[in-house]
Amino acid sequence: MKIKNIFFGFMLFCFAFAFNSCESFLEEEPRENMSLSQFYKTANHARSGVNVLYNTGLITYYDAGVYNGATIAWGPYLSGLYDNEYKGQEVIVQYSQELTISQSNIANQMNTLWGNCYTAIARANTALKYIPGIEDVSFAAGEKERLIAQAKFFRAFNYFHLVKFYGDVPLVTEPYESLENLYVPRDPSSAVYALIEQDLKEAIPALADAAFVNNGFRITKATAETLLANVYLQMSGYPLNTNRYTDAAATARSIINAGKHSLTQHVNHAERSAYNILRTEDILTEYVFSRERSATIADYQNRWVQLSFPVYAAAWGTFKYTLTNNAIRPMPTLINAYDPVNDLRIQERQFFFTQYPDQNGNMSQFEQPSPWFYLDEEAMFETGISGKDFPIYRYAEVLLIAAEAIAQAEGVTAEAVGYLADVRARAYTTRTRAQIVSELSALSREAFIEQVWAERIREFSLEMKIWDDIQRTRKYPVTSASNRGVVTFIDVIGAQNPWGATFQEKHMLWPITEQELQRNPSLTQNPGY
Incomplete structure (x- = not known):
């Protein structure tokens, strides 16, 4: 594990940020290097330590590059359902389509993904250790607690990506301030998920109860609840199969019932459709969490x-x-x-x-x-x-999480049908919502859940979520040019992707690189690599 290189330098030299009034907190840049004996002494230090989390680790994977697409697209590329015109240069795309990824041929990309997520976790760990001890009268009421909650959110956010990508990963919850205990072994996925759940449940009560776009684009109660609902949905599927659907439903309901977020509606069905409004505007309550640009x-x-x-x-x-x-x-x-x-x-x-x-x-x-x-x-x-x-999370996803989780836990209820119908009725402009509700209500539980999966594919096809769904459901979508609009699902293990490659069990997780294994002798490789 790249603990020494990733963390030790940062723990010795933390960033301090200038706080001049600017367009947003994203404009802050490092002003000077400060040791921990100087840093985390003031409210401004606490704000800086949390602000940097908005531009470290997983959240930066939502940034695009003209050649490589985006790091967040690596899962979707592995699904075989996307192509990249520069894949001859960006070999992770071609190896993913061929299902020939290995610990050596995509080592640079995997080292970056692993390392950057752990850098974010390290920074969150440092903030969580030192911010509680800061006494500064310039903190606004509840501000310190909100900063701590945001740090917990980002630690959970980055661990969630790691545990989905690699399965068991080293669980590091304290800052690295010495050379002791550098070689941390992999902890069970269940332990990683337990920390994610704990962090989010502790963060939620302290966060602002407001829409994300009305809270300075900072993490809110609904943002953390959406991540938690997503976590419960993922835990309910493979590989844990812990059946947290009731918790996912309850968490999604909390967001829905709070009324802070809503679906964007059509002005017309052309340039001012809801989808074109989402394409062009940022200040919309449909956005529960976005990568700010x-x-x-x-x-x-x-x-x-x-x-x-x-x-x-x-x-x-x-x-x-x-x-x-x-x-x-x-x-x-x-x-x-x-x-x-x-x-x-x-x-x-x-x-x-x-x-x-x-x-x-x-x-x-x-x-x-x-x-x-x-x-x-x-x-x-x-x-x-x-x-x-x-967009990282939209309200449409909250509704679809609720629909799936309720159906799994309670059956095809009117509530579950209504949430799926809300998303589908916005898209199916030639059908009435009542018609859609009638059709969905007649489905069996299994058929209804597959309709939710299909709707997730259609609604989030350009937001990089499909591989997570394939991982947790172990189902692969099948469609036909002769019957467009119909999606069926087959077992992913043994399924062929559009490039003729066949999925094996090992492809459900990514390899740990040889460099990481050499740096940390306590690590073990994922099966099949």
Whole structure:
């Protein structure tokens, strides 16, 4: 484990941040290096120690790169349901599609993913050790408790990603302030999940009871509850199979009943559809948690916009960017999940688009659909810098978690049907909500749950959630060009992906690299690698 390299330097030298009034807390930059004897003495130190967590570890994996897509897309690439036009260069994509990933051929990527998550955990651990001891009258009422709660959230957030990716991982809960106990063995996944649950349950009461976008884009009670509901859903499936559906349902209900968040509604079914509003606007109560971006700070710009066009389109010379790449190109299996008659999301310029005027005004037809959802037209054609935030959790996901968890725990109740119908009725603009409710109510429990899984595929196809669902359900989606809109599910083990590769048990987890195994002799490799 890269404990020494990742943590020790940070524990000896912590960041202090300037607190000049700026557009948002993201604008803060390190001002000087301070030892721990100086740091974590004031309220400003506490704020800095938590602010840095908003730009460390997992949350940065939601940032895009024009070649590699995004780190958060590595799971979806492993599903085989996405392509990247630069996969000859970005080999993790090709190895994922071929299901030939190993501890050596994607070592650089795995070292980065592992290391950055543990860096965030280390910073959270330091904040959690020292902030409680700070006495400073400049703390606002409840502020210290909210800062501690945010640190607990980010520790849980990063451990959740690690435990999904690797299974058993070293559980580190204290700062590394000496060279002792550097070689931490892997702890059981159940212990990691227990810490995640504890952190979130302790954080929730102290966090602001407000919508994320009305709370300065800081973690709220609903943000932590959504993560916790997601955690319970994941724990209920493979590999733990602990059946926490009742807890997932209760946690999702808490968010719904609080009334702080809502689905964005259509103004029309064209450029002001709910999906285009989500594409272009950040101040929406549908957003429960987003990766904040800025058009005025170069290091914080959104580069997903460059993934909205295929590679060849950059040669038109009409963009403010020199490179574009359809790096999250949906495979036909995904596109065929949408009903072409009823589902607005698959219509042109909703989630996807298939053509655009070139430099001569002639309509250029793309070889495959591109993500319209990522396009910031002002940035693409006028400014060359986008400040559009990227969604991590939307209220639509809260509703679908509730629908699935209630159905699993209680059966196909009117409540479960209603939550799924809320999401589907927004998309199925040719059907009434009453028609949708009637159809869903007639389903068996198993059929209804599969409808929730299918809706998750359609609703979040461009938000990088599909691999988590495949992992926990152990089911793989199957669609057909001759019966578009119908999704069935088969066992993932033994299933073939669109590239002809067959999933094995080992593919449900990722390998630990040889470098990590050499750095930490207490680590063991995942089976099959």
